[in-house]
Structure formats: structure tokens, C-alpha cells
Amino acid sequence: MLLDNPLRRDTVTVVDRVPVEDDRGNETWTETEREVGGCNMQPMSSTEVIEGKAQVITRMRLAGPPDMGLTATSLVRFQGVAYEVDGKPGVHHSFGGVLDHTEAILMEVTG
Secondary structure, eight states: OOOOOTTOOEEEEEEEEEEEEOTTSOEEEEEEEEEEEEEEEEEEEEEEEEESEEEEEEEEEEEEOTTSOOOTTOEEEETTEEEEEOSOOEEEOOGGGTTOEEEEEEEEEEO
């Protein structure tokens, strides 16, 4: 039996991106959106880089259901902001399944 986690009250939109080849042989993306509830989004850091132009890199930590199917090529939208998955998401398992979850670092680059 899984217990409700009061920290997992966020809903995110996951954009599954699958590479496909167009009629000219170029790689493009096919995107499919789906909403995933039972998530928790937490801010991690924000860095400003000024080398030629101003750029801000913001990182968030996402914890979601263990079966959410997040991949390294997925995009995650939360509160109107699109984040890229930074690296490969991990699925964590716990004794009895109470703390099972998917965890990923998300990144938004602006500027």
C-alpha cells in the first residue's frame, strides 16, 4: 500500500520527444504531451553568466511517480516554464515501495 505524500502535490506536463527522420533524411522530433500528477518541484540554483551576452541557467529538482517514464530527451513544463532534463533520470526503489520515485535534474537556459 502506497501512502499519500503531501510533498507531491505538483502537476507537470511531460513532453515526450522521439527522434524521427523526415523525407530528406534530417533528424527531427515528434512530440507528445501528457500531464503527470503526484510530482514535487524544488528550486536548486540559478546562475548568471555574462560572457558576450547575459545568460541565466536555472536548475530544478523533480521528484515524481516511479512509473512516469521520463527520459533524457523529455521536456518538462511547470508553471509556464519549459525545462530540459539534464542527464538521465533515475528511478529509485525503496523497501516496501513507500518512497519509490523518479528523480531528475531539470534545466532552463535563457538569454
